[in-house]
Amino acid sequence: MATQAESGRKTQSFVSVHAGTIAVLAGALLLAIVPLVGSRYYVSVFTQILILSIFALSLGFLMGFPKLISLGHAAFFGVGAYAAGIFATRVDPNVVLTLGVALALSLLLALVIGVLSLRSTGIYFLMITLALAQLVYVASQQWESLTGGTNGLVGIPRPELFGLLRFDRTTFFYLVLLLAVLSYLLFRTLVRSPFGRILIGIGSNEQRMRAIGYSPRSYKLTAFVVAGAVAGLSGALWAHFNGIVTPEDLHWSHSAEALIMVIAGGAGTLIGPMLGAALIWLLESALQSYTDRSTMITGIVFILFVFFARNGIAGIAQSAWERVRR
C-alpha cells in the first residue's frame, strides 16, 4: 500500500497533496456566486452552514490530529458569541473589535479549561471538558445583568467596519466565507507544519512521543487553545448573524452536535468536518419544516455513518477518488 501511494504521488502529486485545499477553494468560489444567483434565503442558509463549519472545523482539528475528544467545545463558541454580542450592543459594533474581543476571551477560557482538563486523557478528559463547559453554561444563565439570563442577549446588530461599511446580509455572507477559508488555511498550515506532525504523533502514540523527548501536554494545550479561539470566532459570527445569544448556545448538546458533524464529515481530515456541518444542518434544520421526525432521521444517518462509513463523507469521497484513479 505504501508503494502504491509512493508511485501515485509521482503522477498525481499536486492533486493528491492539495486535494483538500483545491476542494475548499473550488467550494468557496462556487459559494461566492450564491448571492448573485440565489434568493436571500440561500444567502442566509449558507451563512449559517459556513459559521457552523468553522465551529466543526475547530473541533475536527482537535479530534483528528492530537485525538482530543472534547465535549465542551460549545463553551468557546458561546463565550465568543456573548463577548461579541455584549461588546457590539454596549460598546461598538466594529467587526475588528467584536471579533477581536471574542477571540481573546475564548482563547483565555480555552487556556484555563485546557490547563485543568489536559491533565487527564480519554474518557476523563471528555468528562472534565463537559463539566467545565457546563459551569460556563450555568454562569451564562445566572449572570443576568450581563447575559440577559434565559431570555438571552438580544439586539445584537450586524457589524460595521470603521464606519466604512455596514454589513448587510450579502456582505456579511462574504465576510463569513472569507473567514471560513482563512480558518481552513490556518489549520491546514498547522497540520502540515512540524508542530502538526508532532500533534499527529501524539494522537497516534503519546507514550512514544514522550519517550522521544517531546512534552505532549504543552503541544496539546497549544492545539486546544487555537481550536478554542477559532470556535470563539465562529460564535462571534453566529451572534452577529442571529442577533440573539442564549445559554443554549453553550449547552453541552451543542458540543455533541459539533461532535456528530465531525464524525459524519470524517475525523482526521479538515474538509470532512466542514462538509459534516453542512449535512447535519440540512438534516436538522431544513428537514424540520417538512417533518417532525428530522431528529430521528439525523440519528439514523449518524448510525449508518458509524456502521458503514467510519471515515465520514471525506472517507467516501477519498475512496471514490481512488476508485476512479485506477
Added chain:
Amino acid sequence: MGKGDILVPGTANGASTLRRFPFAVAMILLVAFLLLVGCGGGGGGGGQGGGEDPIRIGVILPYSGVYAQLGQDITDGMNLYFEEQGMEIAGRSVELIQEDTEANPQVGVEAARTLIERDEVEIITGTVSSAVAYGVIDLISQDQIPFVISNATGNDVTRRGIPYVFRTSASSWQVSYPMGGWLVDNGVQNVYVSAPDYAAGQEQAGGFKEGLAAAGGNLVDEAYPPLGNSDYSTYLTNISQASPQAEWSFYAGTDAVSFVRQYAEAGLKESVPLYGSGYMVEADTIEGQGDAAVGIRTGLFYASGLDNPENTAFIENFQSQFDRDPSTYAVQGYDAAWLIGEALKATEGDTDPDALVEAMEGVEFQSPRGPLSLDENHNPIQNIYIREAREQNGRIENVVIDTIENVQDPGA
C-alpha cells in the same frame, strides 16, 4: 506505513472502504438528495408568484410545551376572523403559515427568519413569550416587516416605539397599575404583593406597586417565589402573619392553579381577600381552581361576562366553530387578525410595509373587549375591567364589577 497514511488518517483503512464502494455511492447520492431537498424547499416559498398571489402571514406561536394551549387559542381566534372574511381580503387569498416557537427565544428567532427569508411572508404575528418578541423585533426591524404581537406583554416591547411593531394584548403595566388605585379608592390601604420571580412577574408586580403608591396606599411586604413553584405554604404563612388588608398576586397557568387553591386551603381567603392580575383567574385556569377561584377580584382588559353585542357574537361564533369557550387569548388573536385584515382592506391588498403601518394606525376596532384604539407606540388604549369570579349559569364566570376607562401605557 508510509508518510501519507499518517498525514491523512482516513487512508489507513482505505482498502476496506473501497470494498464498500456501492455504499459510498449511495451515501453521496443521499447527500445530493438532501441538498436538493434543502434547496427545493427554499424555492417553494418564492415559486408561487403567479397571478393570484396570496397574502402570506407568518404566525409564530408556541404549539408545544407549557404554552401550547395559549398558542392554539390565539390561532383559533385569528382563524375565526379570517374565515368570517372567506379567507380572502381585497381579492387576495390569505395564507397563514405557522411555525412553533416552543416559547424559546432561539427557536422563535429562527422560525421568524425562516418565515421571512424562505416563505417571504409580508406580515408576522404572534409570540406568547416577551423574550421571543424582543428577539424577533430586531429581525423585523432589519427587513421592515410589520409585526403584530398577539400576547407578549413586556413593557418595553412597545415603549421602544419601533414603527413596525403593533400589539393587541396589553403591556404588563397596563394590566396591573389600575388595580392599585382602585383598591385605595375602595378603602384598602395595606397590601401584600407576590408574583413569580421572572421578568413578567416583576413587571406586573412593579406596575401594581406603582399604582398603589401613586394613590397613597402602603406596601406591607412582597414575596417572589420561583416560577413553576408547587408549594406556597411558607409564603402563605408569611402573608398570614403580616395580616395585610388584602393580597395582590400575579400568577399564570399551572402556578395560578396551585397558588389559588393553596390560598383557599390555608383559609386565607376569608381573612385576607385575594386580588390580582386577570391572568390569574381566566378560562384556562378556572377549571383547575374550581370553587377556590370564587370571590377573587382581578383586573384585565377582557371578561367573558362582558355585555356588548361584539362579545356576544364572538362567544357564539367561537363556540359553534371550536366547541369550547373562548379565552382572553382568543380575543387577542381575533383582534390581531382584525388589525391585519382591516389594514389590508384599507390598502386594497397592498403589502408595502410603510403603507401597511399607516393603514394599521388608522384601523377602527370592533373588539369583544369593548372600546379599543392604539396609542402612538401602537399599544392598545383600552378599558381595564375589575372582575369578580362568581358561580352562575352552572359555571364560574368573571363578572365585571367596575370599569377603569381608557387606560394608556405611559410609554418610554
